Each structure stands twice: as C-alpha cells, then as structure tokens.
Amino acid sequence: MLRVTEIFRSIQGESTHAGRPCTFVRLTGCPMRCVWCDSEYTFTGGEYFSLDDVLEKVRDFNCKLVEVTGGEPLAQREAFALIERLCAENYEVLVETGGFVPIAEVDPRANIILDVKCPTSGEEARNHWPNLERLRADKDEVKFVITNYEDWQYALGIIERYELDQRTKTILISPAWDAVDLKDVASWVSASGLDLRMQLQLHKYIWGPEARGV
Numbered sequence: 001m002l003r004v005t006e007i008f009r010s011i012q013g014e015s016t017h018a019g020r021p022c023t024f025v026r027l028t029g030c031p032m033r034c035v036w037c038d039s040e041y042t043f044t045g046g047e048y049f050s051l052d053d054v055l056e057k058v059r060d061f062n063c064k065l066v067e068v069t070g071g072e073p074l075a076q077r078e079a080f081a082l083i084e085r086l087c088a089e090n091y092e093v094l095v096e097t098g099g100f101v102p103i104a105e106v107d108p109r110a111n112i113i114l115d116v117k118c119p120t121s122g123e124e125a126r127n128h129w130p131n132l133e134r135l136r137a138d139k140d141e142v143k144f145v146i147t148n149y150e151d152w153q154y155a156l157g158i159i160e161r162y163e164l165d166q167r168t169k170t171i172l173i174s175p176a177w178d179a180v181d182l183k184d185v186a187s188w189v190s191a192s193g194l195d196l197r198m199q200l201q202l203h204k205y206i207w208g209p210e211a212r213g214v
C-alpha cells in the first residue's frame with residue numbers, strides 16, 4: 001500500500017516539462033524539513049491506496065506524462081514499484097525527489113528531477129551526494145531552489161564540483177517563492193556563462209501559492 005496525499009491532473013509547473021498536461025501522484029510524508037517548503041500539508045495524513053488503485057486513477061486522467069512527487073516520494077518503499085508499473089504502462093514518468101533518498105533503484109526508464117538542497121533550506125547536510133553521480137545527461141534534471149546570493153554561490157560551487165553541466169539534461173535555477181528578487185536571480189543566471197534554466201513555478205502564478213491539487 002502507498003500513503004497518498006492527492007492524485008490530480010494539471011499542467012506541469014516546473015522543469016523542462018513545464019506547461020505540459022500531467023497527472024500528479026503526490027505521496028505523503030517527508031523526512032526533510034526545508035524552511036521554505038511549500039508542501040507541508042503532505043507531512044501527515046493521506047489515504048492508503050493499493051498500487052492497482054493508483055494506476056486506475058492515473059489511467060482515468062488520460063495524460064501521457066505522470067509525475068510521482070511528494071513530500072518525498074522515495075521515502076515510501078512501494079514508490080519504486082509504482083514507478084516501475086507506470087513505466088511498464090508506457091507513461092512518461094517524472095520522479096521529483098528532494099535528494100535525501102538514494103535514486104539507485106529507481107526504474108531507469110523514469111526521468112529524475114533531483115533537488116540539491118542549498119544552505120538556506122536548512123537541509124544541506126542531508127543531500128545524498130552519490131545521487132549526483134547517477135544522473136544521466138540525456139534525461140535527468142537537477143534543481144536548486146535559490147533564496148539568496150549565498151544559495152546562488154553554493155549552487156555554482158556544486159555545479160562545478162560535480163560537473164553537472166555534463167551530467168544532466170538541464171540545471172534548473174528556481175527562486176523560492178516570494179523570497180528573492182526575481183530580477184536579481186535573472187541577472188545572476190544571465191551573467192553566469194553557464195547553460196542554466198531559470199524557472200518560475202508556473203502553477204503558482206496561475207492558481208496562487210496556496211492552491212492545492214492544481
């Protein structure tokens with residue numbers, strides 16, 4: 001069984017897939033506590049679903065793209081089996097993970113979107129660094145949520161140290177909502193000389209930062 005906070009259809013709000021129709025499977029629970037977390041409602045509660053029930057709901061929404069997210073989706077052991085089943089049904093699967101749980105056993109057909117936690121998150125020490133060495137240049141993305149200049153400098157250091165421009169399809173620079181001047185982030189990104197992608201959380205601009213299930 002899987003503990004599930006919500007399953008819904010919307011458009012992808014982040015990553016290179018932003019704007020595409022997508023079914024989201026949001027699993028309950030997360031071992032991290034990022035200070036700017038926008039999904040604290042996933043920490044508790046949820047309903048138990050069998051894998052078959054999750055798949056049936058996903059089929060009903062009729063989207064080619066499916067994102068498994070949380071919370072921290074990989075904190076539930078059965079999430080790995082869910083990802084495998086979704087891939088076997090030929091969905092294009094995105095796994096959005098906070099970077100604390102090893103990704104080694106994720107079905108290789110799935111696309112990983114891996115957060116690297118910057119210092120201001122308060123969870124930097126829990127980054128599982130071997131995950132960065134497993135990223136694949138043809139399909140995986142890495143994301144830095146930036147709250148200030150210190151986070152930006154930290155991101156640059158990690159990108160260089162792990163050669164993330166070689167290892168990933170895209171490096172996402174995502175300003176934390178309402179925490180940093182977007183023009184500042186745009187100027188840092190544009191002057192970096194690196195092939196980065198600044199992203200805004202599209203769903204929050206459409207439905208507002210507090211909306212759930214959209």
Ligand code: SF4
Nearest residue numbers: 030032034037071098
């Ligand atoms: S890893 Fe994600 S869900 Fe967990 S606390 Fe951090 S932002 Fe929130």
